[in-house]
Amino acid sequence: MPRRAGARRCLQALAALVLGWAAAAHAFDFNMVAARARQLASTPYKAPGSTNVPRELRELPYERYHEIQFKPEHFPWRNNRLPFDLSFFHEGMVFDQPVRINEVVSGNAREIRFDPSAFQYGPVKVDPAQLKKLGFAGFRVLYPLNQGKRKDEVVSFLGASYFRALGKDQWYGLSARGLAVDTALNSGEEFPRFVEYWIERPAAGDKQLTIYALMDSRRVAGAYRFVIKPGDETAMEVKARLFLRENVTKLGLAPLTSMYLFGENQPSAQPDFRPEVHDSDGLSVQLGTGEWIWRPLVNPKRLLVTSFAATNPQGFGLMQRDRSFASYQEIGANYEHRPSAWVEPKGNWGSGRVELVQIPTPDETNDNVVAFWVPDNPPKPRQPFDFEYRLLWQKDGERTPPLSWVTQTRRGQGLTRKDDDTSFSLQVDFEGPIFKRLQADARVDAMISADSNGEVLKSTAQRNPATGGYRLTLVVRRKDEGKPVELRGYLRNGNTTLSETWSYILPPG
Known part of the structure; x- marks a missing residue:
């Protein structure tokens, strides 16, 4: 009898071990998102359906939309004493397509369900019955970045494949994107969307957060992983794998999007008490040869597209070098605190060009500057295309040449x-x-x-x-x-x- 009990315990231990191996083999990771992207690319694209967002939310001005806030008591990690937390954006305004958001715990993913009662709508009046079929438009990541244990917004993902981040003592300015497709071409630009996210629940002592995203559009599907490390300069380690449904004329990797209205090299054409208005004042490029190039931004009267050819670039970024309040003179705008964003490629990116697109704009409400890397040898349809880079959101100590x-x-x-x-x-x-x-x-x-x-x-x-x-x-x-x-x-x-x-x-x- 003791011998049988011992054998039974051995079998139970073996079964537990096998189950553990099976769970580990199927634990959520980047490859699972990449498999989803490959599957999407092998099938015809399904465009998003018509929006369920009621007119009252679609027609909101920017300020009113941001008065809709996710209630702090519903933050998913609020009671777990974790260093990070999450808040969510409501569908509304131009953000009229829902995204699916999942939490990953111990390798298992579960969907975070949309609940309209978790939002504070403030002065926005809308019929509660019209909210039931809506979803999240995106999300924010919170972390104690500036003052003690108080958690600040450090990253947000909202709209198409747009995201932006902050380091210590920074104020939101320019944005990044997952991908740019046919930007500034007569055929028109395509905007891939992050349609689903997976966010790993951090441990109590973690100082970084991992986010996965699935991208889809008419011609491109892709998998992304973002490892976010908040700090004086917040770093984002980005890994991507793309699958094209069909050929793309211009593929823009690691795109950055900013605003330049006027500045020291192009004063305002109209009387304005502000000497300068911009989120970035120049494009910085470090070529593979080691040469550094600085191109001041302009607000052209017509579309202006320029580029710098390179092989294995060491980095590029849209920078805000002017850090003096006297240069801007607008209280509350905090242009002097808006981050620079610097892209450091990992591995060899081969030959291509850093392209700068500058678009006319009449005011500061429009992002009119885009910079990205265009490879000379883009991927073929259905073939995986991998690239990685480090994205730094900087203010003090931003990347500059070593001499001057x-x-x-x-x-x-x-x-x-x-x-x-x-x-x-x-x-x-x-x-x-x-x-x-x-x-x-x-x-x-x-x-x-x-x-x-x-x-x-x-x-x-x-x-x-x-x-x-x-x-x-x-x-x-x-x-x-x-x-x-x-x-x-x-x-x-x-x-x-x-x-x-x-x-x-x-x-x-």
Whole structure:
């Protein structure tokens, strides 16, 4: 009898072990989302159905939509003493398609159900009966980022494949996207959507949160994993696997979206008490060769698309380098606290280009700047295409070249004030540690070039005693006012490069 009991216990232990292995083999992970994406790509695309959102919610202005708040007492991890928590966005305004949101606990996924009673609607009046068939539009991640144990919003996912994040002492500005498809093409842009999310419940001591997302659109399906690490600069480790249903003309990886209305190099055309209004003031690119390029942003009168060819780029980002309140003068807008976003590719991305799209905008309510990586060899339909990158949301200590970098670009009058004088001047300030190591009498040369539509009439480089850096001054005449002119410049001491490359384009008109 004891022998049989022992055998029984052995069989029970073996069965438990087998079950454990089976559970582990089917524990939720990135590959499960990728399998879903592969399956989607092998079938015809099913467009979202007509919206169930009632008119009262669809027609809400931006401010009223954000008055609909998920009640804190319904935060799913509120009573578990976890470092992170979740809040949810209600369907409404342009966010009229629901997304499915799941929680992953011990490798098992379960759906977080939409419940209208968990929301506070404030002054928004809507028939409760019309809310039952709605769902979540997206979600927020909360974490104690700034003041003690109080949890701040650190990441949000809302609309298509858009998301944005904050580091310490930052204020929401630019956004990122999962993917850009045919941006700025005459055929029209396609906006893939994250249609389902899986969020891993963290442990009590965790300092990072893992989120999975399933993407779908007419031509692309994909799986994403985001590992979010909040801090002074919040980092997001992004892994993606795409499957195309059919060929895509332009595939934009790691897209960033921002706003530029006017600034130091392009003052407002209308009277405005604000000297500058922008979420980002330039595109920074670190090429695979190690060269750094800075392109100040503009608000063009017509669509403007430019790019920088590269092989295995080391990084690129839309940056907000100007951190002075005096540059913006708008209380509450906090432009000086809006983050820069820096993309660091992992592995070799091969040959391609960093593309910058700048779109005319009449006001600051529209994001009109997009930057992304376009590979020269996009994936073929049905074939998996993997890429990974690190996305940093920065303010203090943001990525800059090691020697010196551009701090401002100002445009002004040319050689004379005569009506027939079409020349213009540009003053470009550089700052950085290299200038502290230069001898006082060191020779610094301005290395300037222009495209075929530009004629450089004058260029100088001189020390700027107010900043400790150097100012590059040039006077340029554009040959054809109906065409853009592109300029490049950097500082050099003998055969030694002292600065990043300033790359400026003046749109026509």
